[in-house]
Amino acid sequence: MIDTKCRAKFQPIFNMMAKQLVMLNITPKSITWLAFGVGTLASFFAAGGWMISSILSLWLSGLLDVLDGTVARLTGKTSKGGAYMDLILDRMVEAIYILGFTYRFPQANYAYFLFYIVVIFNFTTFIVAGALFENNGVKSMHYDIGIAERTETFIVFTLMALLPSYIFPILMTFNAIILMTGIIRFRVVLKYCKSME
Template identity: 35%
Template structure:
């Protein structure tokens, strides 16, 4: 939701950063690799009980993830870059969930359900993107929903900052993901019927 409706407020900063990076000779794919390398450490920082480093790594990688998309739109974007970007995003999320699961095994059942809900929501998201001919500003149709990347980062950050409530926050995240998946499924039914 925030990615869709609040992005316009941070876009000027993202855009300026993208232009600066392109002017220094960096490519979108290089920034994608850097964003991944930073973001995937979040789970390690969680496991090592370094919450501030985990949050900084998570949000810095998220910012660079937005910048690489802006760079791709300003230069020649590639299908390979899109694939890298989407797969790296999931690996960063997996690292956070795995970091929590190893540090707090008592919450593992809730974290496992959260991982399953993310898989389901992303399956719908990517399948609709592949099946529809609609295009957005990205290289495929982007289905908005209650939980987009920013909401995920906010919920992950709350989980990192308040580990005493980890199971409860994980179940809240799960509920948001399930709602988002149902939202996307409902929209997908309409979109795909129109295409028939």
């Protein structure tokens, strides 16, 4: 929700940064893979207990994730394939980041397992909505707004890194929010399908 509500306010800054990357002839696909690599590095930092490095790497990965799409739009290189690759690698960063916590703080394993389950459910409803609904936005596919988006996820991961004694309640609360997001979208998709019968 933060992404959707606040993106327009920060987009001019992202545009300036993206223009610098365009001048360096860095492709959107390269930025997407770099975001994945930096996000994976954040997981290794978390597993090793270097939480400040982990948080900084995580947010850098998030920034790069914003810039790949911005560069694609500035250079006219947007594509459905790029959008899907971006979405999948985003989820992989989140999954790998949780693996780092699983190694470092195994006492919250139940919350981690539930995270994977609700993310699969939520992401599936997101992809189905993206495939079904007409795209009226600037992205390469329909982007269905949710309560829990990327920024909320990174805020939760940051809280987990800073407050390891509270990982279980923090992540369980977020799991409930992700589940709620998926249920709302699931109902919208079902309603749409019924209207098309």
